[in-house]
Amino acid sequence: MTKSTEIRVPANQISVSRRAVASIAVVGNPNSGKSTLFNRLTGLRQRIGNYPGVTVERHVGTLKVGDSSLELVDLPGTHALSAHSLEEQIAVDVILGHMEGTATPDGILAVVDATNLYQGLYLVQQLLELERPLVVALTMADAAEVEGLRIDVSGLIAKLGGVPVCPVVATTGQGVEKLRATLARITELPPPAPGKTWPELTTAARELAALAPEATRLAEVERLLIDGPTEARQDFLARFGDGAEVRLQELRDRLFGNEPPLATEARVRYRWVREVLGEVVQQAPPFYGWQARVTAWLNQPVPGTIGLFLVMAIVFQAVFAWATPIMDVIDSATSMLGVQVNATLGDGALASLIADGVIAGVGSVIIFLPQILILFLFIILLEDSGYLARAAYLMDRAMRSVGLSGQSIIPMISSFACAVPGIMATRVIPNRRDRIATILAAPFMTCSARLPVYALLIAAFVPAQSVAFLNLQGLVLFGLYMFGIIMGILTALLVRKTALRGPKPPFALMLPEFRRPNLRTVLMQLLGRAKVFLRRAGTVIFSVAVIIWALAYYPRSDDVAPFVEQQQQAAVSELSGEDLDAALAQIDNQAAAMQLEQSWLGRAGHFVEPVFRPLGWDWRVSSAVIAGFPAREVVVAVLGTVYAVGDEADEATLSGRLKAARWPDGSLVFTLPMVLGLLVFYACCLQCVATLAVIRRETNTWRWPAFAWLYMTAVGYFGALLVYQLGA
Amino acid sequence: MKRNGSTLASLRKGQKGIIASVNAADPQVQRLMTLGLVEGAIVELASSALGGDPMEFRLFGRGISLRQEQARQFAVSPVAAGGD
Numbered sequence: 013m014t015k016s017t018e019i020r021v022p023a024n025q026i027s028v029s030r031r032a033v034a035s036i037a038v039v040g041n042p043n044s045g046k047s048t049l050f051n052r053l054t055g056l057r058q059r060i061g062n063y064p065g066v067t068v069e070r071h072v073g074t075l076k077v078g079d080s081s082l083e084l085v086d087l088p089g090t091h092a093l094s095a096h097s098l099e100e101q102i103a104v105d106v107i108l109g110h111m112e113g114t115a116t117p118d119g120i121l122a123v124v125d126a127t128n129l130y131q132g133l134y135l136v137q138q139l140l141e142l143e144r145p146l147v148v149a150l151t152m153a154d155a156a157e158v159e160g161l162r163i164d165v166s167g168l169i170a171k172l173g174g175v176p177v178c179p180v181v182a183t184t185g186q187g188v189e190k191l192r193a194t195l196a197r198i199t200e201l202p203p204p205a206p207g208k209t210w211p212e213l214t215t216a217a218r219e220l221a222a223l224a225p226e227a228t229r230l231a232e233v234e235r236l237l238i239d240g241p242t243e244a245r246q247d248f249l250a251r252f253g254d255g256a257e258v259r260l261q262e263l264r265d266r267l268f269g270n271e272p273p274l275a276t277e278a279r280v281r282y283r284w285v286r287e288v289l290g291e292v293v294q295q296a297p298p299f300y301g302w303q304a305r306v307t308a309w310l311n312q313p314v315p316g317t318i319g320l321f322l323v324m325a326i327v328f329q330a331v332f333a334w335a336t337p338i339m340d341v342i343d344s345a346t347s348m349l350g351v352q353v354n355a356t357l358g359d360g361a362l363a364s365l366i367a368d369g370v371i372a373g374v375g376s377v378i379i380f381l382p383q384i385l386i387l388f389l390f391i392i393l394l395e396d397s398g399y400l401a402r403a404a405y406l407m408d409r410a411m412r413s414v415g416l417s418g419q420s421i422i423p424m425i426s427s428f429a430c431a432v433p434g435i436m437a438t439r440v441i442p443n444r445r446d447r448i449a450t451i452l453a454a455p456f457m458t459c460s461a462r463l464p465v466y467a468l469l470i471a472a473f474v475p476a477q478s479v480a481f482l483n484l485q486g487l488v489l490f491g492l493y494m495f496g497i498i499m500g501i502l503t504a505l506l507v508r509k510t511a512l513r514g515p516k517p518p519f520a521l522m523l524p525e526f527r528r529p530n531l532r533t534v535l536m537q538l539l540g541r542a543k544v545f546l547r548r549a550g551t552v553i554f555s556v557a558v559i560i561w562a563l564a565y566y567p568r569s570d571d572v573a574p575f576v577e578q579q580q581q582a583a584v585s586e587l588s589g590e591d592l593d594a595a596l597a598q599i600d601n602q603a604a605a606m607q608l609e610q611s612w613l614g615r616a617g618h619f620v621e622p623v624f625r626p627l628g629w630d631w632r633v634s635s636a637v638i639a640g641f642p643a644r645e646v647v648v649a650v651l652g653t654v655y656a657v658g659d660e661a662d663e664a665t666l667s668g669r670l671k672a673a674r675w676p677d678g679s680l681v682f683t684l685p686m687v688l689g690l691l692v693f694y695a696c697c698l699q700c701v702a703t704l705a706v707i708r709r710e711t712n713t714w715r716w717p718a719f720a721w722l723y724m725t726a727v728g729y730f731g732a733l734l735v736y737q738l739g740a
Numbered sequence: 741m742k743r744n745g746s747t748l749a750s751l752r753k754g755q756k757g758i759i760a761s762v763n764a765a766d767p768q769v770q771r772l773m774t775l776g777l778v779e780g781a782i783v784e785l786a787s788s789a790l791g792g793d794p795m796e797f798r799l800f801g802r803g804i805s806l807r808q809e810q811a812r813q814f815a816v817s818p819v820a821a822g823g824d
């Protein structure tokens with residue numbers, strides 16, 4: 013799952029609006045503690061935007077040092093400057109100054125995990141050649157100590173040609189002050205001299221650069237030598253005049269012979285890294301902490317796989333068991349509020365708007381905040397502890413059989429919370445075909461917005477009896493989750509066999525150690541999620557609730573008032589006492605039903621009813637489903653509105669009202685086949701504008717969101733049709 | 741590369757090997773080399789998933805997982821017991 017996004021500012025506005033002294037790119041391997049350190053350095057003074065054209069988040073923060081300030085740009089984690097995925101490409105582009113709207117950084121802060129110097133120094137070595145001032149932060153200094161690693165920092169500084177190296181513990185802030193002081197004078201640091209680590213490459217780059225009339229950054233020429241004359245580099249190549257292509261080829265032949273350049277680069281650079289490690293690192297006998305023992309146990313194939321399913325089962329159990337008490341509180345609070353409003357404001361349109369529209373509508377969605385937060389909490393914990401990567405590893409084989417790789421499992425698990433972060437998490441998948449197949453499968457995972465619908469229908473129509481030792485309601489819910497997973501997998505399989513046919517996706521993944529999640533990081537992410545959800549409830553769902561209310565309230569009918577008057581007079585003249593009260597209440601409900609039926613919503617419902625009639629839906633269900641297309645959780649709110657009036661309104665709860673709903677001929681609307689069909693419809697249908705928007709952004713075309721919408725709607729409709737017709 | 745020789749894929753659990761040569765033709769393998777699986781690196785098989793695939797190796801204390809077909813591109817020679 014991706015870290016939550018808050019404020020989105022176009023990238024070009026960010027750099028202009030601040031008069032920062034210098035801008036510093038923060039670069040490091042994934043999982044090196046880069047975000048933790050970035051947050052530590054910049055605190056709350058950070059903004060999140062997007063890079064132009066892509067959805068990778070651009071985190072920019074300000075670092076105050078004395079009375080000046082530095083602009084820190086947190087880049088996506090990368091292992092090397094040869095980019096393999098979209099995120100890595102962005103990091104490389106920013107570092108090299110190719111990113112539109114982002115100035116070439118004046119200096120670089122390299123974040124290196126002290127317990128993973130091997131890979132960290134590989135990247136540092138490439139950064140050394142950029143001829144930019146460089147500072148190295150050695151994070152996880154505490155973990156290195158525990159592992160018995162003794163690092164000779166001054167030896168390392170010497171090896172890096174004098175580049176400052178600051179050991180820090182990002183989680184506690186230890187050493188950060190010194191790092192801050194070092195960063196304060198980063199622009200005064202002499203850029204590292206190139207050519208120390210791979211002299212042959214630097215020499216070849218100098219030879220080629222000499223052909224260009226204007227000064228050329230050596231690092232660029234080096235990348236040209238390694239990556240070759242790619243399409244994107246044609247303009248750059250043209251600088252070196254006629255015959256540059258031939259000269260380039262000669263130099264590449266000299267450097268790499270018949271070997272792939274990237275392979276040669278890895279060989280040469282890691283030879284240097286091993287040399288440095290041999291001199292500056294001493295390994296005491298490692299102390300095996302609980303992490304190592306947990307890892308060792310989970311490393312066995314069978315316990316590992318069983319453990320994975322157990323973890324998922326516990327998560328979903330917790331989502332329901334823990335959230336119920338809080339949800340009950342919210343529920344009674346909202347209904348009390350509604351009653352209060354009606355009591356104070358009386359009967360008019362305003363009272364109806366506030367009570368039936370806003371409070372009932374928004375309240376019926378807010379109630380799911382506890383469940384959603386608990387689900388997100390678990391997913392953040394699983395991610396931060398390093399467990400999700402292990403899940404990807406364990407599931408790779410299974411995923412491969414459906415044409416995906418283990419890497420697709422992380423977006424899918426995240427999608428149980430919400431498909432939007434889930435789809436954003438597909439960025440780590442290097443292959444475009446796999447990525448799109450995963451994006452199309454992700455919305456089938458039962459997201460937290462489907463929960464309200466499932467919860468309502470299951471509570472109302474599935475008896476709370478036990479089957480063996482399991483609760484039948486829980487079993488149905490579990491079945492729906494499984495159904496979503498199966499549909500997602502079938503979809504992936506389908507597209508991988510047709511539109512996205514291609515070779516089997518590769519799989520290579522760094523498996524992080526288990527780590528105790530950092531409370532601060534977890535809470536910050538959770539808070540971000542809560543804000544996103546509440547903002548959604550406050551904007552999208554609020555607006556939909558108001559619109560739906562208006563559609564159900566207007567136009568006011570001219571026929572209703574005379575009818576009511578006539579009926580009331582008749583009742584008053586014939587009845588008295590309790591009978592009269594009952595009759596009057598009955599008349600009110602009839603009036604409300606008449607009003608609703610001829611309202612815009614009622615008319616729309618009647619208009620589409622023929623389409624949904626074969627699924628066993630009456631006009632009210634149809635109109636609720638239609639209203640739910642922007643955001644599926646709205647359907648609960650709409651059902652709440654349309655069944656708050658009419659014959660069923662005597663029932664106190666929404667589920668009671670649904671149970672009482674009848675066709676004009678007196679038969680029940682919500683029969684078991686109809687309810688099961690409705691559940692199938694909700695399990696499949698893509699009723700979520702946010703998901704469509706994120707698919708559009710991530711695939712950069714309207715084709716895929718359009719396809720996903722049509723496909724999922726069709727599957728939902730025909731699935732529901734099948735279930736209803738078989739059952740009826 | 742000879743298929744029947746000792747490769748990363750033929751390591752037993754807990755066994756260490758030193759990478760002797762790499763068949764780097766496949767871009768995927770080049771990617772793995774960028775992550776540090778190059779000649780001279782000492783690698784230990786830490787675990788494998790159900791069915792023996794993918795496999796998890798330890799490389800300088802870090803876990804890295806790859807599939808058998810990729811692991812087969814890395815020829816290894818034995819490391820003296822306990823050596824590192």
Ligand SMILES: Nc1nc2c(ncn2[C@@H]2O[C@H](COP(=O)(O)OP(=O)(O)O)[C@@H](O)[C@H]2O)c(=O)[nH]1
Nearest residue numbers: 042043044045046047048151152181182183530
């Ligand atoms: N022990 C320890 N853990 C750290 C340190 N810095 C970060 N972490 C943890 O390492 C994990 C990865 O950190 P994160 O900042 O997300 O890494 P990123 O992927 O590089 O951004 C998180 O669980 C952090 O809490 C550190 O200095 N010491």
